[in-house]
Amino acid sequence: xxxxAILHYAAxxxxxxxxxxxxxxxxxxxxxxxxxxxxxxxxxxxxxxxGFYCLPLAGSQHPTIIAMKKSLDIGVxxxxxxxxxxxxxxxxxxxxxxxxxxxAHNVCSLHKNLPLTAALRRYCAQPTSPxxxxxxxxxxxxxxxxxxxxxxxxxxxxxxxxxxxVGAVHVVVSEQRKSDFHETxxxxxxxxxxxxxxxxVQNFLGxxxxxxxxxxxxxLMQSDPFLLLPVRITRRKNIELAIEIVSELxxxxxxxxxxxxxxxxxxxxxxxNYFRELLRLRNQLGLDPARNVASGVHFMAxxxxxxxxxxxxxxxxxxADGILFPSFEEGFGIPMIEAGMAGVPIFASExxxxxxxxxxxxxxxxxxxNPAEIARQIKxxxxxxxxxxxxxxxxxxxxxxxxxxKHISPLLxx
Numbered sequence: 001x002x003x004x005a006i007l008h009y010a011a012x013x014x015x016x017x018x019x020x021x022x023x024x025x026x027x028x029x030x031x032x033x034x035x036x037x038x039x040x041x042x043x044x045x046x047x048x049x050x051g052f053y054c055l056p057l058a059g060s061q062h063p064t065i066i067a068m069k070k071s072l073d074i075g076v077x078x079x080x081x082x083x084x085x086x087x088x089x090x091x092x093x094x095x096x097x098x099x100x101x102x103x104a105h106n107v108c109s110l111h112k113n114l115p116l117t118a119a120l121r122r123y124c125a126q127p128t129s130p131x132x133x134x135x136x137x138x139x140x141x142x143x144x145x146x147x148x149x150x151x152x153x154x155x156x157x158x159x160x161x162x163x164x165x166v167g168a169v170h171v172v173v174s175e176q177r178k179s180d181f182h183e184t185x186x187x188x189x190x191x192x193x194x195x196x197x198x199x200x201v202q203n204f205l206g207x208x209x210x211x212x213x214x215x216x217x218x219x220l221m222q223s224d225p226f227l228l229l230p231v232r233i234t235r236r237k238n239i240e241l242a243i244e245i246v247s248e249l250x251x252x253x254x255x256x257x258x259x260x261x262x263x264x265x266x267x268x269x270x271x272x273n274y275f276r277e278l279l280r281l282r283n284q285l286g287l288d289p290a291r292n293v294a295s296g297v298h299f300m301a302x303x304x305x306x307x308x309x310x311x312x313x314x315x316x317x318x319x320a321d322g323i324l325f326p327s328f329e330e331g332f333g334i335p336m337i338e339a340g341m342a343g344v345p346i347f348a349s350e351x352x353x354x355x356x357x358x359x360x361x362x363x364x365x366x367x368x369x370n371p372a373e374i375a376r377q378i379k380x381x382x383x384x385x386x387x388x389x390x391x392x393x394x395x396x397x398x399x400x401x402x403x404x405x406k407h408i409s410p411l412l413x414x
Contacts, residue, residue: 002412003035003098005130007120008105009060009112011043011052018105018137021197025103026051028404034412039095041065041113053095057088060112072114072156073149081115081155088119096123096130101412105135108163109184111146114155121158124166132168133411136192142180160184169414171195195407198400201319211315218289218298221395221402223257225249225321225382228344230313230335232262233275233301238326238349238367240281241374243297245324247285248375252383256295258324259316261308263301275301317342321388322378325349328367333357345385347378 010016012023026036030051038052041059045052056062060069064084071078096102102124107117124132140146141160150156162168162185170185170192172178181192201221202212220226227246231237242258249256264271282288282297289296300308317323323339325348336357339346346362348354355364363381365374382388396402 001033001035002100003037004029004101004103004412005037005039005053005096005099006103006105007039007058007107009041009058009107009116011038011040011048013044013047014042017197021135021137022103022105024198024200024400025408028400028408032404032409037095037099039092055088055091055095057084057091058107058113058116065113065115068115069112072111072151075151077155084115085118085122088115089122092119092123099130101131101133103133103135106137108134108168109136109139109141109159111140111149111156111159114158117158118155121163121166124163124168131414132166133414134168134170136170136172136177136181139177139180139184141184162190169193169411171411173197193407193411195411196398196403198398198403199394200400205315205318207315207318208311210309211312214303214312215319216401217303218257218259220257220259220298220319221399222255223321224253224255224392224396225257225378225388226319227256227258227322227324227347227378228261228316228320229258229324229326230261230316230338231325231327232265232271233260233278233299234265234268234271235274236327236329238328239278241326241367241369241371242324243278243282243285243287244371245326245374245378246287246295246297248372249378250295251372251375252379253295257289258297259320260297260299260301261313261316263307275299317344320344321382321391322347324378325354326365326367327351327354330354336362343387345381345388347374347381 006022006026008018008022010019012019026038029036036051038048039055041056041062043052068078104120107120123129141150170190172181172192172194173196175194178192178194215221229242239260246256246258264275287295287297289298317338322345323335325335327349330353333354336354346358348358348362349367350364363377365377
């Protein structure tokens with residue numbers, strides 16, 4: 001556990017890309033067991049809680065800072081610049097008391113508050129100061145918008161110098177910003193680490209807390225692809241073929257997963273026997289998710305007591321890469337219209353009732369077809385679908401929890 005401060009001009013509920021990033025950084029760092037303090041010129045203590053430290057002179061909209069910037073933008077350093085730096089420096093000493101590590105967002109690469117930048121450099125140069133990670137989202141010296149506001153010398157050079165006496169780690173949010181960093185900090189010889197921003201899937205898609213917990217428990221964010229079979233467990237649903245297809249998909253994908261949403265059908269005692277047969281087949285094929293982290297078949301009947309709430313099933317539709325529907329017989333096929341409305345690719349048995357709905361827009365196979373051939377059909381359909389390819393890339397690289405585990409957590413040990 002570490003005591004970590006996040007420094008920026010503003011914090012939520014102020015709207016902005018960086019403000020959103022620091023909110024997620026704070027959430028994930030806290031979840032990992034760290035104590036987090038957000039230090040900013042503006043923010044809502046009621047929203048952010050006791051971890052928010054309001055330091056008005058750290059903001060970009062404080063009247064004194066606005067007046068200072070107007071003078072600096074025309075190349076004039078006011079007489080009160082250094083006294084203001086000293087004042088902010090003393091406030092930083094108080095704000096960072098007990099802190100082990102500082103995440104400084106944009107204050108070392110933008111000129112929105114150069115007295116703050118100067119004070120931070122002075123503070124972090126002290127032998128007993130916290131470690132510093134400089135998070136670069138934008139570079140004033142690389143932006144055409146700011147070219148008339150940047151001037152050679154101090155204090156403008158503060159946002160294009162490495163601060164060698166500090167020994168900071170530099171983080172950029174993209175390869176483009178890494179290129180900007182090396183053009184800006186051309187003489188530093190430092191390398192920048194690329195750590196992307198992320199997506200909060202639960203909030204973006206409006207997923208319930210229950211869905212989020214279930215997805216985490218089943219590791220469905222790691223699936224590749226995630227196929228959904230939204231049916232009760234009865235023999236006419238031909239679930240054994242779906243399991244065999246998932247087994248064959250391992251030839252093409254790193255982590256194929258199938259979720260069967262329903263419990264055994266209530267009207268035939270044989271459905272319990274069928275469920276046990278499916279579990280044996282799953283285990284024989286090495287698709288028991290409790291034993292195989294690389295792929296698996298999840299029966300919600302094993303992890304959820306009773307019928308899944310319809311809202312949770314709808315969440316599954318929003319997250320799925322495809323619907324697998326291998327039934328021998330269907331009177332209508334409600335999952336077909338649900339998948340069509342959700343915009344999810346359909347892989348289904350070529351039976352009359354389903355063909356009437358899916359027509360040319362679904363991928364069809366015989367309900368007694370060859371699992372290996374059907375798996376190849378699914379692979380061909382998905383791997384040529386730009387939506388799936390992009391969704392997969394985002395899921396693997398740009399979900400906040402994954403970004404934290406892969407990039408941010410190791411950074412804390414520098």
